[in-house]
Amino acid sequence: MKQPAYDLASLRKEFPILAREVNGKPLVYLDNAATSQKPLAVIQAMDDYYRHTNANIHRGLHTLSQEATDAHELAREKVQGFINAASSKEVIFTRGTTESINLVAQSWGRANLKAGDQVMLSMMEHHANIVPWQMLREQLGIELVIIPILANGSLDMDAFFQLLTPKVKFLAITQVSNALGTVTSLAAIIPMAKALGIPVLVDGAQAIPHQAIDVQALDADFYVFSAHKMYGPTGIGVLYGKEALLEAMPPWQGGGDMIDVVTFEKTTYAKLPHKFEAGTPAIADAIGLGAAVDWMQRVGADAIGAWEHELLVYATAQMKAQLSGLRILGEAPNKVGVISFVLDGAHAQDIGLLTDQLGVALRTGHHCAMPVLHHLGVDATARVSFAAYNTLEEVDVFVAALKRVREMLI
Structure with missing residues (x-):
């Protein structure tokens, strides 16, 4: 065998x-497509944070806060290397794939889409890559265009080429179907969208546990995934976005840590990536994600x-x-x-x-x-x-x- x-x-x-x-x-x-189990390296990294380093991060001057900040930001750098992002500023920590997609829909989508614009999805999408766009449809009057599938579960590429018109202003598509296991043909799909100037979001939640991901080679504008699918903890995920797009997007949530200066008259926002990370983050979970990245890179x-x-x-x-x-x-x-x-x-x-x-x-x-x-x-x-x-x-x-x-x- x-x-x-x-x-x-x-x-x-x-x-x-x-x-x-x-x-x-x-x-x-x-049941690994729902959530994978966690190796001792991940469990111990999170336990070590709570035993020895537990403190809130950013702006704290005491030793524990600085150590926690360093560990949190090191996890971001690990993710950057893992997916080959151009900068750690392009790595936004979220609660998971679902929150990452909602962030893009409500920040990029509300700022750039208008009534009559089309957002293209595939028949195979997880609800997390359907419902946020339906909510945006109710808010803005956009239209959803759905790429059908063939009998064997493959994406209907002929239909994709026909549906890809100048009315499409955004493409949000899964890399791997969680229900069927189908791997979509992103190498063909993304260049076609880019030729028409259409930004692309890739739902990589079911892909990143199974293959090496290079977001620069993929040329996705946004790439989203969850730690718990890739041997990491629940409650944390990643939104990768190209720096220029993220810079132009308004914050989605307001609160602590995503601000520069706050007055009752005006607030200015923090620089990337913190502009999109309001409130106290899931520090231990980020560290656990970093340990999961280390583990996957060790195994391959x-x-x-x-x-x-x-x-x-x-x-x-x-x-x-x-x-x-x-x-x-x-x-x-x-x-x-x-x-x-x-x-x-x-x-x-x-x-x-x-x-x-x-x-x-x-x-x-x-x-x-x-x-x-x-x-x-x-x-x-x-x-x-x-x-x-x-x-x-x-x-x-x-x-x-x-x-x-x-x-x-x-």
């Missing part, structure tokens, strides 16, 4: 939670993605060989380690509850992607998604659990 480029057994020992049991069975955690994003592909190929083959009545939604030729599926005679919720009794954690429901599931004729699916620490043996346990479930329900 194929093995990853890293020592899988040793790597698994870095994740304490993988040693636990669920319902008397060894945990098989296959490309090595992780290659192993997850092996798991995807193996799991897909085993499921098709051993399960009758199986339908996998999304079999695009280019996809990450996500399998969304339905079984004849078995509701997704029942699959999730029964596999949990066998120690297997997977996701069921609409995955915050109702439009694409409804387009494919289902209301809910079961979904497994892989990470660096998953094994071929866990795939076997998962498939055996599905067979048990099918026997119980039919």
Whole structure:
């Protein structure tokens, strides 16, 4: 059997939670697209901050504040290097992908869009990249244009070329579908948009755990992601934006730390990146994100993605060989380690509850992607998604659990 480029057994020992049991069975955690587990390096970095450095950051003159500030800003620099941003000023800390997209919609969008302008999305978007633009539609009277998908879950590129007209003033698109695993063809899409002067936001939440990201090579104007998908803590994410765009955008939230001078007559704002970081930030979580970046760089994003592909190929083959009545939604030729599926005679919720009794954690429901599931004729699916620490043996346990479930329900 194929093995990853890293020592899988040793790597698994870095994740304490993988040693636990669920319902008397060894945990098989296959819900990584929802949130990944955290290595000791991340847990310990956050614990160390709270034990030894806990203080508020920026402007504090005492030692703890200066140490906390240094650690927080070092995390920003780590993220800058991780995604190859041109400057740390282009890295804005947010609460996650959702907040990052809302920030762009309410700051860039409200400042630059008007009634009749079109914002282009794809059929595969997560609700976080749909609802903020619908809210902006109610506020400004903009229009949403949706790129359809093909039967195999790939983006319909012919339709994209037809829909891409001068009326489109912004493109917000996922790099990887959380519901289908499809990888969109950004290398073709972004240059076409740029040729028409259309700014592009890329939702990278489901891409950054699986591959190396270079925002300068990608040429996205905005790139957004969450730490908890990439072995980091919940409650923190990143908005990358090109410096010139961020400089021109008004602040989204007001409060402490995003200001320069405040009077009751007028307020001036802090320089980037702090202009968009109102209030006390998630300091420990930023440090945890920095530790997750260190961990991913040590293991290697490309090595992780290659192993997850092996798991995807193996799991897909085993499921098709051993399960009758199986339908996998999304079999695009280019996809990450996500399998969304339905079984004849078995509701997704029942699959999730029964596999949990066998120690297997997977996701069921609409995955915050109702439009694409409804387009494919289902209301809910079961979904497994892989990470660096998953094994071929866990795939076997998962498939055996599905067979048990099918026997119980039919």
